[in-house]
Amino acid sequence: MIALATPYLWYTTRATGIVALILFTLVVSLGTLVANRIGGTIVGRFEINELHRSLSIVAMIFLVLHILTTVLDNYVSTGLISAFIPMTSAYKRVAITFGAVAFDLIVAVWISSLLKLRVANSTWRFIHWFSWIGFATALVHAYMSGTDARSGVGLLLVGACGGVVVLAALWRFIGRPTRAAGRTALSPLARVKAPTNKRPVSRPFASSARPTNKRGR
Amino acid sequence: MGVRRRAGLFILQVNPILCDGFGHCGELAPELVKMDEWGYPIINPEPVPFTNTGAHESARYAERGCPRQALRIRKISDK
Numbered sequence: 001m002i003a004l005a006t007p008y009l010w011y012t013t014r015a016t017g018i019v020a021l022i023l024f025t026l027v028v029s030l031g032t033l034v035a036n037r038i039g040g041t042i043v044g045r046f047e048i049n050e051l052h053r054s055l056s057i058v059a060m061i062f063l064v065l066h067i068l069t070t071v072l073d074n075y076v077s078t079g080l081i082s083a084f085i086p087m088t089s090a091y092k093r094v095a096i097t098f099g100a101v102a103f104d105l106i107v108a109v110w111i112s113s114l115l116k117l118r119v120a121n122s123t124w125r126f127i128h129w130f131s132w133i134g135f136a137t138a139l140v141h142a143y144m145s146g147t148d149a150r151s152g153v154g155l156l157l158v159g160a161c162g163g164v165v166v167l168a169a170l171w172r173f174i175g176r177p178t179r180a181a182g183r184t185a186l187s188p189l190a191r192v193k194a195p196t197n198k199r200p201v202s203r204p205f206a207s208s209a210r211p212t213n214k215r216g217r
Numbered sequence: 218m219g220v221r222r223r224a225g226l227f228i229l230q231v232n233p234i235l236c237d238g239f240g241h242c243g244e245l246a247p248e249l250v251k252m253d254e255w256g257y258p259i260i261n262p263e264p265v266p267f268t269n270t271g272a273h274e275s276a277r278y279a280e281r282g283c284p285r286q287a288l289r290i291r292k293i294s295d296k
Contacts, residue, residue: 034239037239037240040240040244044244045239045240045241046241046244046245046278049241049282049284050282116286117280117281117286121235121285121286121287124286
């Protein structure tokens, strides 16, 4: 598209692809931490959730940069349509197809999360499961099309990212809570002391200050 | 999504069927939510005025941060 004599767009494509892969590895891993209810004492559970959300936005930015620089660069003949639709790229057709499928799945997960307060939770969860498939296809895309991914540090990186997510998936399955795993910093069982026979307070807000809705509204 | 100063009262409502006891609401809105010993929320039943911006902001964080979308801010028509 844009005739650029310098190879820097192509280098940017490769670099942002690698960074996006690392970021999505972190995002998926953090998501399993939220789902398996890690945190609550030293680090808040909501903080892990917020990190998961914020990092996913950063990862999306790198992914968009990765796609834009690929499209703009004329070193490889990959159009914008190939970023979305499988089997449309003249360059590395199958490898780019895996990337397109991954991008479509990631966009679906992203949009469903943006609309989280508007869609049913079961719908959001169903779509969110596809992030595993999205990551797997992205990893295949990285291995197949990555210029640096089949030797040396690149191969090590792809293997490490894949390994981390496989471990996360295993742990997501094995360590999943069967019921509400309480024990956050605020729950009475957070720091387990000697058991008491005291009955739990039935009305925890009974003694707290009431809003001034009686007189001044 | 600016905070508009509104008249009236609100309560934070939990849908007990959706709630899975993640405990995020207790961390995000400690002035409105206490945790029971299994990690489920016990929400302050008293309506809170919207002019209590701190509590309203916490409630909005809790509503947004709930992993099961079990929380809603409900406006109470004040009498």
